[in-house]
Amino acid sequence: MSSRPPEPAAPALRADARRNREQVLRTAQQLFATEGLGVSLDEIARRAGVGPGTVHRHFPAKEALYLAVAIDELKQLVAEGTALIATGDPAALFTLLARMMANGAENVAVKSALLAAEFDLRTAAPDVAADLTRNVADLLDRAHAAGAARPDVTADEVMALVAGAFAAIRHANAETSRERSAHIAELILDGLRARP
Structure with missing residues (x-):
C-alpha cells in the first residue's frame, strides 16, 4: 500500500455547508x-x-469523494462501537464485527477503488482507524472476561479477520446479496466465539 500522507484537515464548515x-x-x-x-x-x-x-467544491475529484465516503463510514462504525461499549453487553463485539463486515460488503466498490488508487485508510485516517481498533479491543476484552470469545484471539487478529471477510465476500461474488455476505460473516464470527 502507498504511504501517502493523510489528507489535510478540512477547515471548519458553516452549518449549512456541513449539512450539504x-x-x-x-x-x-x-x-x-x-x-x-x-x-x-x-x-x-x-x-x-x-x-x-x-x-x-468539496470533492474536486471522484477519488476524493471515494476517500471521504470511506472515512465517513469508518467514523460511523466508531460511533456504533462507542455506543456498544456503553451497553455493557459481552456479545457486543459480535454485533460490531457483523456491522463492520456488512459495511464492507455494501461498499466493496469504494474499497476496491481506494485499493486500486493505493489508498490505505489506516494511513489516510489514522486517528479514525485507531479509534475503531480500540473499540474492537475494548469489546474483545469484555467478551473475553465474560467467556463469550475465544481466549486466544487478539484484537489484531480480529481486525485481520474482518479484512479477510471482505476478500471472502468478494471472492464468493456475494457483495450484492446481503444474505450470502451475512452468512460468510457469521461463519467467521462463529470461529471467534468461545466453545463450551
Whole structure:
C-alpha cells in the first residue's frame, strides 16, 4: 500500500455547508453501493439536492469523494462501537464485527477503488482507524472476561479477520446479496466465539 500522507484537515464548515457535505456523502455512499462507481458527480449532486458546484467544491475529484465516503463510514462504525461499549453487553463485539463486515460488503466498490488508487485508510485516517481498533479491543476484552470469545484471539487478529471477510465476500461474488455476505460473516464470527 502507498504511504501517502493523510489528507489535510478540512477547515471548519458553516452549518449549512456541513449539512450539504453530509448529504452528498450519504447520497454518494448509497449510489456507489447500488449503482456502482460510474455514477457522475453531477448525478450525485442532483440526487443529494445540491448544486454541482457544491459537490465539486468539496470533492474536486471522484477519488476524493471515494476517500471521504470511506472515512465517513469508518467514523460511523466508531460511533456504533462507542455506543456498544456503553451497553455493557459481552456479545457486543459480535454485533460490531457483523456491522463492520456488512459495511464492507455494501461498499466493496469504494474499497476496491481506494485499493486500486493505493489508498490505505489506516494511513489516510489514522486517528479514525485507531479509534475503531480500540473499540474492537475494548469489546474483545469484555467478551473475553465474560467467556463469550475465544481466549486466544487478539484484537489484531480480529481486525485481520474482518479484512479477510471482505476478500471472502468478494471472492464468493456475494457483495450484492446481503444474505450470502451475512452468512460468510457469521461463519467467521462463529470461529471467534468461545466453545463450551
